[in-house]
Amino acid sequence: MGLPHFGTLKPTARMYKLVVLLAALLALCFTMWMASSLLGTGYGRGIPLPSAFGGTRHKVPLEVGRLPSVRVSYDKPAPGERVNGAIVVLVRNSELQGLRGSMRMLEDRFNRRYGYPYVLLNDEEFTQEFRDGIATITKNEVRYGVLNSTMWGYSPTVTPEETRVKLEENKDRYLYGGSLSYRFMCRFQSGMFFHHPLVRDLDWYWRLEPDVKYFCDIDYDPFVYMRDNGFKYGFTIAPREIRSTVETLWYHTREWVKKHTHLLPEKSLANWVMGTDGHYNMCHFWSNFEIVDLSLYRSEAYRTYFEHLDRAGGFFYERWGAAPIHSIAAALLLNKDQVHWFEDIGYEHPGNMHCPRDAVMHARCVCDPARSYTYRSACQTRFAKVNNMQKARFLQLIHQSEPEYASVAESVNI
Numbered sequence: 001m002g003l004p005h006f007g008t009l010k011p012t013a014r015m016y017k018l019v020v021l022l023a024a025l026l027a028l029c030f031t032m033w034m035a036s037s038l039l040g041t042g043y044g045r046g047i048p049l050p051s052a053f054g055g056t057r058h059k060v061p062l063e064v065g066r067l068p069s070v071r072v073s074y075d076k077p078a079p080g081e082r083v084n085g086a087i088v089v090l091v092r093n094s095e096l097q098g099l100r101g102s103m104r105m106l107e108d109r110f111n112r113r114y115g116y117p118y119v120l121l122n123d124e125e126f127t128q129e130f131r132d133g134i135a136t137i138t139k140n141e142v143r144y145g146v147l148n149s150t151m152w153g154y155s156p157t158v159t160p161e162e163t164r165v166k167l168e169e170n171k172d173r174y175l176y177g178g179s180l181s182y183r184f185m186c187r188f189q190s191g192m193f194f195h196h197p198l199v200r201d202l203d204w205y206w207r208l209e210p211d212v213k214y215f216c217d218i219d220y221d222p223f224v225y226m227r228d229n230g231f232k233y234g235f236t237i238a239p240r241e242i243r244s245t246v247e248t249l250w251y252h253t254r255e256w257v258k259k260h261t262h263l264l265p266e267k268s269l270a271n272w273v274m275g276t277d278g279h280y281n282m283c284h285f286w287s288n289f290e291i292v293d294l295s296l297y298r299s300e301a302y303r304t305y306f307e308h309l310d311r312a313g314g315f316f317y318e319r320w321g322a323a324p325i326h327s328i329a330a331a332l333l334l335n336k337d338q339v340h341w342f343e344d345i346g347y348e349h350p351g352n353m354h355c356p357r358d359a360v361m362h363a364r365c366v367c368d369p370a371r372s373y374t375y376r377s378a379c380q381t382r383f384a385k386v387n388n389m390q391k392a393r394f395l396q397l398i399h400q401s402e403p404e405y406a407s408v409a410e411s412v413n414i
């Protein structure tokens, strides 16, 4: 093989060195490019980007097993469409600092890039101090609303006198046993909030409370993710309810079921809340966090279920919470493919926390998975294991089970 031809120039040893050096540099650049695409992100292997990064959509939002090597920019709005949704909070003026804390974390982890509006609701007028305190936390729109006495009031069959008697009876039996405002809150969250003028035109809502924590970056839009994958109810933590607060809830649920069988789907997640004995097992989604397609709560089934419960009086004479009611409804009206556990969203409400233990999910978080309640929770395990139940089987169990007024919970374990 002849020497390279350099025209009129005579090749020298120096020129050879230069050519070899250039070739080596080119080879190095090529190797580095290959390595970054193959090892760094995994995307070089043909694995599509998570939707948050503009790629195709997936059942698993975080591309489990692969983190992008380049961090997202927190200065720019995230690309992509938004749903007609909002972050909705019921809150008191006195909880300003607690809500500022929750919003600070949710903004930093998610909403400063996604720009969803906040809807803040109160049974009293929000003070100027409250509004000023919130204005320093977010640039996103904040809508303020006050509840009227229909939304923040007694159930139609309940009297203030009888309520006083019951609150006195229950005040030492469980937390908030003697609190009237807690009863108004539970009733509002169960069956009223989605009718509020600031909420009624929304398709989706994400519930937020004061004093909660968000531990992980959320680099995609959970609303869009749910919509695109057919989910209607999303949760993070699933504990058990205190039985004495819902003594007759299942009895009344069963009564509603018997009268409204035509509104039940052919298969559902009823198995998750009901044992083979036909009783409620106290499992519920902790609704202080929930992301929901509001068509669920606006359905005829949910509306009649709430009205039935409202007439039964248990919001005031017992302490029925929105969490078991939303959860029983979701379980009876949805199937397993419509309910999503956001394992990647590290979250804490005083009392319980969830911290993802999957290494890739955890890389986006600041929390200790060893403290996570969720991997010990019997209801969470049950959620992972149960399958859909056919309507005929569900109705059989509902009819067969003892018509006890106070339901007997069986073990959660399966």
Ligand SMILES: Nc1nc2c(ncn2[C@@H]2O[C@H](COP(=O)(O)OP(=O)(O)OP(=O)(O)O)[C@@H](O)[C@H]2O)c(=O)[nH]1
Binding pocket: 089, 090, 091, 092, 093, 095, 121, 122, 123, 124, 181, 182, 185, 208, 209, 210, 288, 350
């Ligand atoms: N405006 C208003 N908001 C309330 C009232 N009571 C509760 N809330 C709000 O309703 C939501 C649920 O109330 P919480 O007191 O957090 O109830 P909980 O989560 O069951 O219990 P803890 O968080 O342990 O107190 C929170 O966002 C509260 O800020 C009230 O009387 N007025």
Ligand SMILES: [Mg+2]
Binding pocket: 209, 288, 349
């Ligand atoms: Mg709370």
